[in-house]
Amino acid sequence: MTLPSLTLSLQFADPRHRADLPRHKVIRWLRHALALPGEITVRIVDTEEGQALNRDYRGKDYATNVLTFDYAREPVVSADLVLCAPVVQAEAAVAGKTLQAHYAHLLVHGALHAQGYDHEDDEAEAERMEAREREVLATLGFADPYA
Template identity: 45%
Template structure:
């Protein structure tokens, strides 16, 4: 039985996107269960502004612009999961202004796009990647579509 410990840091908040801790936890747990993760996990989520996202994106990815979500997987070896009561899988940094603008551009609700970014980031923490090969991208997108369907959201990759 999966048990998730979630820490939430809201450095940036927006009235059009009220985030409830219980909802965030449900999205991450649903994502982890979907890919058959059974161990107890810890995840950190930080909601930030454009400046903080841009600084982190430049520092860690060499890209001088804010981005929707950054994933920082834990660098603990998998063998530690057997020793620890709860295994830290990593941290997500979500740039709220970017997510809100993308939601507007893509004609989605803020919570729908935020949920997609949370699922997307969680899959990155678990080792999924969409930048190395087309096959990996297709696999990751298929998982995102399946998970988002559980929340009643449409395929985020379909043409508008």
């Protein structure tokens, strides 16, 4: 299977989180989620930045796990994915998942949003998105994130 190419900018608001997300793994996870070549920036932020972005762009005044800002879907998927490290860490602990498994899920989830998948308004589309997430994560060796 030939995977799409990916140009990745990986940014850390706090460099202590760099060890949680090795670049080669982020590239692998995102390439498996992409149907077309991608130009993606992944930024790992703290609670304050995550909350400000969620408030300013979604009108929700709390930090969320992942935000997707998609700019183009064809011929190249162009997007920014913003993950809030403290939220991701807390969710992984509560769910009993490894931090890497949760980051992989959220990066796949964000990449699918960048390609037009949605789970907010349509139950059938939500099921289609979750099925694709399960498929990609299984290919990567991760358990069903919804089990």
